Amino acid sequence: MSGGFPEALQFSFAAWVNRLVDWLVLHYGDHLRTVSDQLLQLLLGLENLLRLLPWWLLLVLVGLLAWHASRSLARALMLPLLLALIGMLGLWDKLLQTLALVLVSTGLCVLIGVPLGILLATHPLARRLILPVLDVMQTLPAFVYLIPVLMLFGLGKVPAVFATLIYALPPLVRLTELGLAQIDPSLLQAAHGLGASRWQRLRRIALPLALPSIMAGLNQSVMMALSMVVVASMIGARGLGEDVLAGIQTLNVGQGVEAGLAIVALAMVIDRISQAYGRPGR
Amino acid sequence: MKKVPTLLASLLLAFGLASTDSAAAAEQPIHFGAIGWESGALTTEILRLIVERGYGYPTDTLPGSTVSMEVALARNDLQVIAEEWAGRSPAWVKAEQAGQVFALGDTVKNAEEGWWVPAYVIKGDPARHLEPLAPDLRSVDDLKRYPQVFDDPEAPGKGRFLNSPSGWTSETVNSQKLKAYGLNDLYNNFRSGTGAALDAEIAAKIKLGKPVLFYYWSPTPLMGRYDLVRLEEPPFDAAAWATLTDPANPAPKGSRSLPAKLSIGVSKAFRDAHPELVAVFEKVDLPIDTLNKALARMSETRQKPRDAATAFLRDNPAVWKAWLPADNAAKVEAGL
Numbered sequence: 335m336s337g338g339f340p341e342a343l344q345f346s347f348a349a350w351v352n353r354l355v356d357w358l359v360l361h362y363g364d365h366l367r368t369v370s371d372q373l374l375q376l377l378l379g380l381e382n383l384l385r386l387l388p389w390w391l392l393l394v395l396v397g398l399l400a401w402h403a404s405r406s407l408a409r410a411l412m413l414p415l416l417l418a419l420i421g422m423l424g425l426w427d428k429l430l431q432t433l434a435l436v437l438v439s440t441g442l443c444v445l446i447g448v449p450l451g452i453l454l455a456t457h458p459l460a461r462r463l464i465l466p467v468l469d470v471m472q473t474l475p476a477f478v479y480l481i482p483v484l485m486l487f488g489l490g491k492v493p494a495v496f497a498t499l500i501y502a503l504p505p506l507v508r509l510t511e512l513g514l515a516q517i518d519p520s521l522l523q524a525a526h527g528l529g530a531s532r533w534q535r536l537r538r539i540a541l542p543l544a545l546p547s548i549m550a551g552l553n554q555s556v557m558m559a560l561s562m563v564v565v566a567s568m569i570g571a572r573g574l575g576e577d578v579l580a581g582i583q584t585l586n587v588g589q590g591v592e593a594g595l596a597i598v599a600l601a602m603v604i605d606r607i608s609q610a611y612g613r614p615g616r
Numbered sequence: 617m618k619k620v621p622t623l624l625a626s627l628l629l630a631f632g633l634a635s636t637d638s639a640a641a642a643e644q645p646i647h648f649g650a651i652g653w654e655s656g657a658l659t660t661e662i663l664r665l666i667v668e669r670g671y672g673y674p675t676d677t678l679p680g681s682t683v684s685m686e687v688a689l690a691r692n693d694l695q696v697i698a699e700e701w702a703g704r705s706p707a708w709v710k711a712e713q714a715g716q717v718f719a720l721g722d723t724v725k726n727a728e729e730g731w732w733v734p735a736y737v738i739k740g741d742p743a744r745h746l747e748p749l750a751p752d753l754r755s756v757d758d759l760k761r762y763p764q765v766f767d768d769p770e771a772p773g774k775g776r777f778l779n780s781p782s783g784w785t786s787e788t789v790n791s792q793k794l795k796a797y798g799l800n801d802l803y804n805n806f807r808s809g810t811g812a813a814l815d816a817e818i819a820a821k822i823k824l825g826k827p828v829l830f831y832y833w834s835p836t837p838l839m840g841r842y843d844l845v846r847l848e849e850p851p852f853d854a855a856a857w858a859t860l861t862d863p864a865n866p867a868p869k870g871s872r873s874l875p876a877k878l879s880i881g882v883s884k885a886f887r888d889a890h891p892e893l894v895a896v897f898e899k900v901d902l903p904i905d906t907l908n909k910a911l912a913r914m915s916e917t918r919q920k921p922r923d924a925a926t927a928f929l930r931d932n933p934a935v936w937k938a939w940l941p942a943d944n945a946a947k948v949e950a951g952l
Contacts, residue, residue, distance in 0.1 A: 348918075349918070352918070356823070359820055359823050359824070360823055360824070363820065363823070363824045364824065370769075371769050374769050374770060378770065477812075480813075481812060481813070481816045484813055484816050484817060484820070485816050485817075485819070485820040486820075488769070488817070488820075489778075489806070489808060489809075489813060489816075489817040490769075490770050490806070491770065567809055568809040568810045568813060569808075569809050569810070569813045570806060570807060570808050570809040570813055570817075571809070572807075576782055576807065576809075579781070579782065579783065579809065580781075580782035580783040581783075582783070583781065583782070583783025583784070584783045585683075
């Protein structure tokens, strides 16, 4: 059933990929699981820290953060209220687990994404090589890399962080690069003339000017990380996604909607705060 | 001029209708549900080979999820589901009561579900330099002594029990069993998210020679592929089983899971039209060890279910020749 395409020209590299994955698991499985345990400690630490906070203190902190970011009283009241709503639905602990997962993945995104964006903006060759990789990361169906990542790093939160990272990293890289590319070159030349070093030019001029764009990228990354929460629950990462998944699998539409709306509420809170920080001239 | 397109369209429509009519008049193939899991896929192809070669009916498969296939069977959009865990889903029970679908035969005797560990955890494996980490592990009770063996990095100090994904019926039963066997404080009840994730985690642990404790079921490729040991549980007891299936019960009692009955699901129209095939389907009996071995080979060599079914029929004539009359059996054999 080859649909008319000449058989002599057909080939399959599936067997080769299967052998590669088996080989990786056998030879690097132990090391990678040690790495994965360390990342897990970080995640669990953050999770337990969030659990130690009394619920009202977390709401107050979010309110203060919203006020600091936007100077709007309405927002400072609305956003904690949204989180409180998730708690009222009985999803507080799952909310904390999801929040920890999103925070760690986003933190890693910033650590990797911003330097990568700077590299892309300053080196045309790197740009040409890395842009197609970003395309692949954004479009390859998650399950294709999820299962091999799971076999290498074990079931649970760590492969979920990696999967989220793969999916959520590209917008931050792209927007960091865009922000840096849009800076007026004469500004940098002037700084050069005044004797500023490369690092000083980057740190004092380029990054502050590109900040709105970088924050927009970070905002996009967080949103995409949240949209991966359900996929993450498919490989055993607990949190709000688990309830959505269980709701779908048992035709319990109500449970799915509750948990789904909780994800939306969390997304709105993070989105409004991070957008307010990215607004220029705040 | 406006009439021309209308005329053309109605001509086309009439032609289309006429052609489906004539196709219906010609022999309609028997539609099997294209089951995604391995044992179901293999059984489907075995039955298709018998129906096609032995009786000369054309067959075809249509894909779908379990529930959508059951609904399609009730409406006679599908005629056969080769592996039906009859009585487990509400859609099936409703259709069966309404007389729209029928469960034929008992295709795999001793199909079971339970808790398993790889044999090397108990006996060790000198060839792979694996120590026996839990030498006295026989039953679920013995698990109390070994939580550190099945250590869960996400819950330090506890063991990890790999449960099925949340949303499966078995997930409730396993969670209740953890309570019933007094293991709730010692083991983390880890839901695996999806069947694929559960499989991948077990396969990776076995490749690395690491201990792993998991829920699983048979017939499956995993059972034929690896040397696994099922942990003993108290004998089946209907009253205790009721406490295990009810997630709200605070004090469940331990029991083996309800023995699974696998049948062949057929639609009413199929049952009326093909009594000779119904007689065959009622006799189908796949020995579980042979089936598990065939499934393991199919998954290991990544064989297509069709090829695996041909090989199964060729290698095990004694198994299937008992199901059908001698002259039909000869036709099947000639076609292999």
